[in-house]
Amino acid sequence: MKVVIIDDTQTNLLLIQHLFKRLPEAEPLLFQESRQGLEWCLDNEPDLIVVDYMMPEPDGLAVARRIRAEPRLRDVPLIMVTANQQSDVRYEALGCGVTDFITKPIDNHEFVARMRNMMTLRANQLALAQRADWLEIEVSKATAAIRAREREMIVRLSRAAEARDPETGAHLLRMANYAALIARAMGWSAPEAELLLHAAPMHDIGKVGIPDAILLKPGRLDADELTIMQTHPAIGHELLARSDSPLLQLAATVALTHHEKYDGSGYPQHLQGDAIPEAGRIVAVADVFDALLSPRPYKQAWTLPATLDFLREQRGAHFDPRCVDALLDHLDEALQIRERYQDNDDLFHSLEPAISMRSVLCG
Structure with a gap:
């Protein structure tokens, strides 16, 4: 000494x-x-x-x-x-x-x-x-293991949904990264944005509770079918909300609120403005942005100019203006994300939450 x-x-x-x-x-x-x-x-x-x-x-x-x-x-x-x-x-x-x-x-x-x-x-x-x-290191290891198990749970739950409603995992990767990008631009901290990155892919998990006859119907849904389809946010929330995990709690919030609209015309609770949790408002923009740009069996992909025009038109109606502005202000980064995560079956096995479910604008 x-x-x-x-x-x-x-x-x-x-x-x-x-x-x-x-x-x-x-x-x-x-x-x-x-x-x-x-x-x-x-x-x-x-x-x-x-x-x-x-x-x-x-x-x-x-x-x-x-x-x-x-x-x-x-x-x-x-x-x-x-x-x-x-x-x-x-x-x-x-x-x-x-x-x-x-x-x-x-x-x-x-x-x-x-x-x-x-x-x-x-x-x-x-x-x-x-x-x-030493204890700090061990706690960090244990925390990392818990987070890894949570993310594995997300992948496994979403695989169950994929079996019923096939869609590329790249969509979930893209929209999750868009959501994290928007969150950071709106002032979220890096850990908060990363949590949203991993929670956002669970937004439509409630569709596991929708009957196949409605979920897989190729044509337009009638009024009764649409009512049933619009129960999936509440089903997803019920699946996720009883956890003590901050990740799953955030995922539950996203599942329940990502179909709410800024003007109060959304569902299931018809929330309006800032009464909609910010995570739900962010994911709404991220999900629709990618859904419009992506081809689906029931529609062709929209062009980028048409998609951007739609976002601007719905600014303050469907979407929180701040979320739209955050995406448009970082459009170059968003397009880099789109280029990075192309539709590819291998993406499903990515370390990021690349999981597969159908994500449509209205359902």
Whole structure:
């Protein structure tokens, strides 16, 4: 252990250096100039500091104050050597962060015992810090494993939906990345946007509860069928909402609200404006943007100009104007996402939430 000894008297330094020969686990570093000793402590990692009380500026108290002002040195044991027995001096020293005292003239046996105790204290501090670092690493690993299981659950649930309503996984990848892009542009933090990236693909999971005769009907749905189809947001919310996971809770919110419209004409709750959770408003824009640009068995792909015109026309009606503006302001990035994730069966197995479900504008 590196033990810094600061004393302006050469005789005292030599005596202390001699006593440390009884402590082979220590490496004494001697400083007759208090300023030099202080600077060494501030630039390095001392394990124990022994400082004399009476010294030219900075004196022992000033050194102690400066040491304790440095966050990484606040717990380093600091011993003050003093011939002063006055209580007020010792109180002031303790207030400056001094750990213990050695009284002059130095008793050799007491000095060695106190130094050994202080080094044991320091060793325990370091061991505790290492334990805390190890625990932090283990918690991070456990948290990452939980998140991985959550994302696996999303993929598996969505595979169940895919078996009933086939569609490319690339659509889910694209719309999820659009949603994260819009969220970041609207001021979401990076962790919040990443959470939305992984939650957004679950927006239509409730379609697992829609009968095949309605879900797979090639033509237009009649009024009764449309009413049944419009129950899928509530079904998706019910599937996801009972989890304690922030990811699945956000996914439940998205599932319930992504078909709401800004003017209140959406479903299932006919929410309006900011009463619609922002995640739902974001996913609504991301989902429709990709759905319009993508070919489907029931429609041809729209052109980019036609799609952008639609978004502008529906700004303030179907869509939150801020979400539309965020996408349009970052259109180049959105088109890069579209280019990156083309329709490809292999995308389903991507590390990102590439999962397959039918996502249509009205249903």
